[in-house]
Structure formats: structure tokens, C-alpha cells
Amino acid sequence: MIDSNSRPEGQIRRENCVGSAKAREMNPSEARLAEGLSDQPVTGVPLSLCRIGNMCPSEAGMPPPRATLRYKWRATTYKQGMRDKRPLGSFEVAMDAVQRGPGKVVKHFTYFDSHENFFRETACTTQRNFYEIILDGNPCCLYFDVEHYSQSQFNEDGTPTDDKLALTVATIRAEAIAHWPALAADPWPLDHVVVTTATRMAGGVYKHSYHLIWPHVGFRNNCGALRIFASHLSSLDTLQATNAKMQPGFSENVIMEE
Numbered sequence: 387m388i389d390s391n392s393r394p395e396g397q398i399r400r401e402n403c404v405g406s407a408k409a410r411e412m413n414p415s416e417a418r419l420a421e422g423l424s425d426q427p428v429t430g431v432p433l434s435l436c437r438i439g440n441m442c443p444s445e446a447g448m449p450p451p452r453a454t455l456r457y458k459w460r461a462t463t464y465k466q467g468m469r470d471k472r473p474l475g476s477f478e479v480a481m482d483a484v485q486r487g488p489g490k491v492v493k494h495f496t497y498f499d500s501h502e503n504f505f506r507e508t509a510c511t512t513q514r515n516f517y518e519i520i521l522d523g524n525p526c527c528l529y530f531d532v533e534h535y536s537q538s539q540f541n542e543d544g545t546p547t548d549d550k551l552a553l554t555v556a557t558i559r560a561e562a563i564a565h566w567p568a569l570a571a572d573p574w575p576l577d578h579v580v581v582t583t584a585t586r587m588a589g590g591v592y593k594h595s596y597h598l599i600w601p602h603v604g605f606r607n608n609c610g611a612l613r614i615f616a617s618h619l620s621s622l623d624t625l626q627a628t629n630a631k632m633q634p635g636f637s638e639n640v641i642m643e644e
Contacts, residue, residue, distance in 0.1 A: 457481075457507060461496040465519070468495035477501050482515035493517075520608050528603040528612065530558070530619075532596040534627035539585060539592050550627065551596055555579055557624050558598070565615060575602035589630055 461481070462468045472478065476497040483494040498504040508514050520526050532554055538547050559576045563569050569576060580599040585592055605612045619625055628634055 457496045457498060461494040463492070463494055465495045468497060472497040473499070475500075477504050478519040478521070479504065480517040480519060482513070495519075522609055523607050526605055526608045526612070528558075528562070528600040528605065530554075530596075530598045530616070532598060534594050535588070535591045535630050535632060536594065536628070537591055537632065550594065551581070551583070554596070554625060555581075555598065557622065558619065561619060561622070562603070562615070565618070569603075576600060578602055591630060591632060593630070 460468075460471070461483070462471075465480075468478065476499055478495070478497050480493045480495050482491050484490070485492050498507060504516075508516065532551075534548075534550050536547050541547055559573075562576055563573055578601060580597075580601060582597045584595045587593075626634065
């Protein structure tokens with residue numbers, strides 16, 4: 387894990403191996419990446435398998451996904467109300483809900499018995515707007531919620547109108563190497579990044595949202611060294627973007643918090 391006075395988890399793993407980084411045995415996640423598959427960082431189960439019916443591997447202890455409404459039944463309109471009744475060790479999330487009457491989108495709060503149950507119970511639902519709540523003091527990966535806006539999505543030749551995603555990933559990698567000597571000495575944990583993307587129209591412009599997770603770079607919590615690093619990134623000219631009104635000066639990297 388990383389804090390302001392420690393080294394990255396990946397470097398600790400490396401020190402327990404014999405030989406060079408290229409010679410060491412790959413861990414299960416690296417092996418799956420080498421095969422072109424992607425792991426869900428929390429459970430270690432391949433993304434495609436943890437959401438598709440009978441394909442769920444029995445060795446992972448995950449039965450097929452099924453849609454339920456139980457998480458809606460136990461939802462509350464305020465966070466503490468959910469926390470007062472949730473079982474110890476359960477997985478907290480916020481979710482989008484629509485108010486009756488005005489139809490305003492608001493946040494409700496609920497929980498699942500485990501991370502695996504979250505994926506299993508929501509895999510078959512049509513609307514899946516959930517937000518993980520990372521508790522103060524809980525360990526987490528290097529992660530960002532990135533947003534920016536553009537007038538168009540593609541050029542006439544079909545190519546994207548900008549390279550913000552690639553530029554952001556490359557910038558975070560370079561800044562992490564410059565920020566932590568352990569990653570400069572052995573940057574392999576930064577070679578693996580999980581990306582989910584979404585683009586939609588918002589007020590006549592395109593809103594691009596990216597979730598970036600480096601599952602092999604860990605922190606003791608998200609309110610210490612990670613927050614400091616995120617603040618540094620948000621000050622870089624390279625990572626400035628336009629807002630929904632297409633005005634400059636909007637920092638595109640926002641650390642996900644409660």
C-alpha cells in the first residue's frame with residue numbers, strides 16, 4: 387500500500403521475487419491480462435464472467451447473476467440512515483433515483499452483502515448508475531473519475547475528436563513515476579489500467595466520462611497521499627478541459643470520494 391511515507395504495493399511484491407521483473411512469475415491478474423482478459427479488481431473475477439449467467443466460474447463461488455429489487459427496498463434517502471441498519475462488512479453504494487413529482491434525479495443509499503452480490507444482483511438491471519462509497523481509512527487502488535466535454539464526438543473520417551483519454555492515462559503514469567521513486571525503479575504496476583467509458587449528450591454537447599483504475603497500485607486510504615496526488619494532477623495544464631458550457635479552465639480529473 388502507499389501512503390505519504392511508504393512505497394507502492396507493487397514494489398513490495400517485486401522485492402519478494404527472485405530475478406528481474408521480466409523473469410518473475412506473473413500473478414493471476416497479469417496472466418489474464420496476457421490472455422487478453424480483464425479482471426474485476428475487487429473480486430478478481432473476469433468482468434465478462436461475473437455478469438453472464440451460467441458462465442460464472444464455480445471456483446469463484448459466484449452463482450449466476452439474477453435481477454432483484456432488494457437493494458431498492460433497503461435504500462434510504464440519506465447515508466447515515468443506510469449505515470444505521472447495514473450489516474457489518476457489507477458493501478455500501480449510492481445510486482441515482484428519480485423523485486416522484488418533479489422527476490428530479492437524486493441520490494439514494496443502499497448496501498449489498500458483498501462486492502460479488504453487488505455485481506450479481508445488478509448485472510441484469512437496465513439502469514446501473516451506482517457509486518461506490520470508499521470509507522475513510524479503507525484501502526483502495528489508484529483510481530480517478532475523469533470527465534470532459536466536447537462539441538462533437540467523431541471527425542468526418544470516424545476518428546475521435548480528441549485524445550483526452552490516452553493523454554490522461556499517459557500523464558497519470560508519467561506523474562506517478564515522477565512522484566514515487568519505487569514506481570520509477572519498477573513501473574510495471576502502472577502498465578495495467580482498467581478503463582470504463584461512457585459518452586452522452588448533455589445540453590447540446592458531448593459529456594465524456596472515464597473511470598480509470600490501476601489495480602496493482604494500492605493506497606492505505608483515499609484521503610492522504612492519493613488526495614495529494616490528485617490535487618497535483620488537477621493543477622496540470624495538460625489535464626485542463628472545457629466544462630458543460632464549453633468554457634476553459636475545468637480540471638478533467640476528479641478524485642472519486644463519498
